Amino acid sequence: MSGNANRGLLIVLSAPSGCGKDTVLAELQKKIPFKRSVSMTTRPIRPGEQDGVDYYFVTDAYFEKMLREDKILEHTIYSGHYYGTPRTAVDDWLAAGETVVLKIEVEGGGNVRRLYPDSVGVFLVPPSMQALEKRLRARSSESEEEIQSRMTIARNEMRFAMQYDYIVVNDRLEDAVDDVCAVIRAEKCKSSRCGNQISEVNHYAES
Amino acid sequence: MSGNANRGLLIVLSAPSGCGKDTVLAELQKKIPFKRSVSMTTRPIRPGEQDGVDYYFVTDAYFEKMLREDKILEHTIYSGHYYGTPRTAVDDWLAAGETVVLKIEVEGGGNVRRLYPDSVGVFLVPPSMQALEKRLRARSSESEEEIQSRMTIARNEMRFAMQYDYIVVNDRLEDAVDDVCAVIRAEKCKSSRCGNQISEVNHYAES
Numbered sequence: 001m002s003g004n005a006n007r008g009l010l011i012v013l014s015a016p017s018g019c020g021k022d023t024v025l026a027e028l029q030k031k032i033p034f035k036r037s038v039s040m041t042t043r044p045i046r047p048g049e050q051d052g053v054d055y056y057f058v059t060d061a062y063f064e065k066m067l068r069e070d071k072i073l074e075h076t077i078y079s080g081h082y083y084g085t086p087r088t089a090v091d092d093w094l095a096a097g098e099t100v101v102l103k104i105e106v107e108g109g110g111n112v113r114r115l116y117p118d119s120v121g122v123f124l125v126p127p128s129m130q131a132l133e134k135r136l137r138a139r140s141s142e143s144e145e146e147i148q149s150r151m152t153i154a155r156n157e158m159r160f161a162m163q164y165d166y167i168v169v170n171d172r173l174e175d176a177v178d179d180v181c182a183v184i185r186a187e188k189c190k191s192s193r194c195g196n197q198i199s200e201v202n203h204y205a206e207s
Numbered sequence: 208m209s210g211n212a213n214r215g216l217l218i219v220l221s222a223p224s225g226c227g228k229d230t231v232l233a234e235l236q237k238k239i240p241f242k243r244s245v246s247m248t249t250r251p252i253r254p255g256e257q258d259g260v261d262y263y264f265v266t267d268a269y270f271e272k273m274l275r276e277d278k279i280l281e282h283t284i285y286s287g288h289y290y291g292t293p294r295t296a297v298d299d300w301l302a303a304g305e306t307v308v309l310k311i312e313v314e315g316g317g318n319v320r321r322l323y324p325d326s327v328g329v330f331l332v333p334p335s336m337q338a339l340e341k342r343l344r345a346r347s348s349e350s351e352e353e354i355q356s357r358m359t360i361a362r363n364e365m366r367f368a369m370q371y372d373y374i375v376v377n378d379r380l381e382d383a384v385d386d387v388c389a390v391i392r393a394e395k396c397k398s399s400r401c402g403n404q405i406s407e408v409n410h411y412a413e414s
Contacts (some may be wrong), residue, residue, distance in 0.1 A: 046301055055409065079266055122396075123398070125404075125405065125408055126408065127408070128407070129409065131410060138260065150312055155409070158405070158408065161329075161398065161401075162398050162400075162402065163406060163407050164398055165397065165398060166396040166397060166398060167396055167397075167398045167401040167404065167405065168394065168396055169404065178392070179392060179393075179396050181389070182388070182389040182390075182392035182393045182396070183389075183393045183396060185385070185386060185389035185393070186373065186386075186389045186390045186392070186393035186394070187393070189329075189373040189375055189386050189389070189390060190372065190373060191330070191368065191369050191370075191371055191372060191373060191374045192373040192376075194368075197332075197367065197374060198332065198365065198368050198369060198374065199332070200335070201332050201335055201336060201376075202332065202336065202365055204364070
């Protein structure tokens with residue numbers, strides 16, 4: 001019988017900036033039940049944001065204490081502020097058999113997947129880099145320079161795609177969401193996760 | 208760029224006798240498009256059967272010629288008659304990018320998967336061996352001895368479950384069909400099958 005009998009499924013979702021991670025996650029939440037980790041940050045709370053919903057807003061000292069105690073799964077520093085994923089909630093959820101989806105920056109995805117070797121990586125990509133550029137232009141009032149800088153970052157991030165288990169093209173949002181749903185449903189049927197199920201079926205045969 | 212760029216997906220579906228393979232396949236065909244191989248046999252055609260639909264009905268000489276020419280993927284002999292899966296159709300379909308589902312006896316499943324290392328194995332199981340026995344009793348007018356013999360075979364076949372990539376429990380038919388649909392959809396998103404897609408996305412970036 002497998003040790004991680006009823007262990008939950010951990011999905012690591014990454015994508016180059018502008019590929020629609022948040023929209024896909026929001027739609028996914030309407031379709032299937034899963035737990036989604038709230039990140040922790042040291043940047044000041046903005047008007048309209050809620051502590052514990054958008055982020056856990058903490059002090060530098062607290063964040064650094066969490067880091068020292070290995071309670072942060074992965075973190076990054078952006079504009080002088082820490083951003084990280086608290087570890088405890090994820091471990092508790094997995095132990096309780098929940099499906100957990102972590103939205104992780106491309107850079108941090110590899111680290112999380114090393115920490116949780118049975119996690120499943122999903123990489124969201126745009127239908128084309130031209131489409132991505134168009135989306136970035138449409139949604140922001142950023143300067144040409146900023147858009148080009150984002151595109152350079154996205155092109156670099158695309159190189160990580162093949163390190164993920166699945167690649168989902170976000171062309172039509174609905175299709176992308178259905179793809180992620182299928183990945184979650186299929187992964188739960190993986191024989192490597194079903195050892196206990198087989199034991200149970202056989203158990204009845206022998207009892 | 209991957210060599211099997213637009214190659215189709217081969218699903219090998221196996222299950223202990225009585226687990227509802229045929230019903231699952233019939234329902235699956237209503238939901239998604241895929242090609243399903245017609246087996247070849249040397250047994251006589253029965254009333255109501257159609258050549259090329261239920262089976263290809265051939266002579267021993269023809270079947271043995273196909274075997275010698277390596278045109279049979281896997282075969283078995285049952286009650287003195289050959290039963291086998293012709294290879295040509297499968298290869299042609301895969302080359303054309305089709306999804307192909309092969310219903311293969313548990314014994315033959317491993318051979319097909321060795322011949323097609325990128326194929327995906329799905330093993331259908333009953334919710335319990337008791338449930339399977341109940342189904343066998345309900346659907347047939349077989350003797351107690353025959354039922355016990357089928358159950359012994361089924362118990363042996365269950366031992367192959369973990370050699371398949373996915374295990375689908377056929378408790379509620381609809382759920383089992385949705386599981387197989389999810390496996391097919393998810394497998395098409397596997398990064399190992401999407402190399403060319405990533406190349407295409409990047410191509411636009413560089414052009």
